[in-house]
Amino acid sequence: MRKIIYQRPDGGVSIVTPALNQNDPEGWTEADSEQRAWDKLPADAINPKFVDAADIPTDRTFRNALKPDLTFDMGKAVEIHKDKLRQLRKPLLEALDIEYQIADEKGQDKSIITAKKQALRDVTDDPAIYAAQTPEKLKIVLPDALRV
């Protein structure tokens, strides 16, 4: 069964999967379901169209960067990837904060800890992120500071 894709006013893309219900009347067809779904699209749906399900990317990593033409907005994909790096960075920074406090209390050298923290802060500015030209290449960018 085909799906319906349309752009929302907020710029995002929605993909509609028509339903075949257990209580649909006898003789109900996939075409009937497609039409029913089409008839109940939101009034603000922009440029809705039917698409083959097989044409929709199955990798959900950058789903929120998907464009109506089923390619990806690399600018949005970069932001999604940076959010992912921030999530990976968070527990590492928290651990370094504790190490820093302990070293501070003991009067030890904190320069290495400080350098590690800075490296973590810089992971979202890694040039490899911006150099990636495709979602596939962007997806595998993992700065060294996050490799533990």
Next chain:
Amino acid sequence: MSFTFPELTTVPGAPATGYVTMYAKTDGNMYSKDDAGTESQVSVANPLTVATGGTGVATLADAGVLIGNGTGVVQVTGAGTSGQVLTSNGAGVDPTFQTGAFTAASQAQMEAATDNTVTVTPLSANWHPGVAKVWCNAIGAGTGINASWNMTSVTDVGTGDITFTIATDFSGTNWVGITQGIGTAAHNNNTVEFAKTAGAISARFAAAGADPDTWAFVGFGDQA
């Protein structure tokens, strides 16, 4: 126990006063003669009356049901047709086989849920306030439907975001919609309903940037 009577070629005379004589004649039948000399044939060829333990009739209609009739002859219903039920026609009137008569509850009667004189049918059951009007089990990414009832579609709005669109809408927005994102993460089952109309509900999986494994949705309320 049995008794064997000789077939008499000579009919006996009247017995003594206060007695009855039983005997068989050459015609093969049993007879009695009272003390007044009156001869009567004793026979069960005539149906026994109800008062004497019989039915009062010689034949009973095939596939009929017997009906009591006081001391009158037993009555029999017609056989009816397949699927008919024996139905009372009121006091003093013989019952008959009739097509099962019932009144299906209307949508209004089902929604009021107070009438005790009408019948719930497979169609009307869906209108009762206690029955889910819509339900759906969808793939966690919102990209497919595993099973559904009264749905139009599911919409993959984005990662962790889904909209369930209903086929037959509710009459307003004060219906109960329960959505659940089912997964294995720490945020398992934790979702936020963030938009609802008479015909749709949107939900968001609580785990940021993640889809659940599956979505479950059920709705209760008054349908349009």
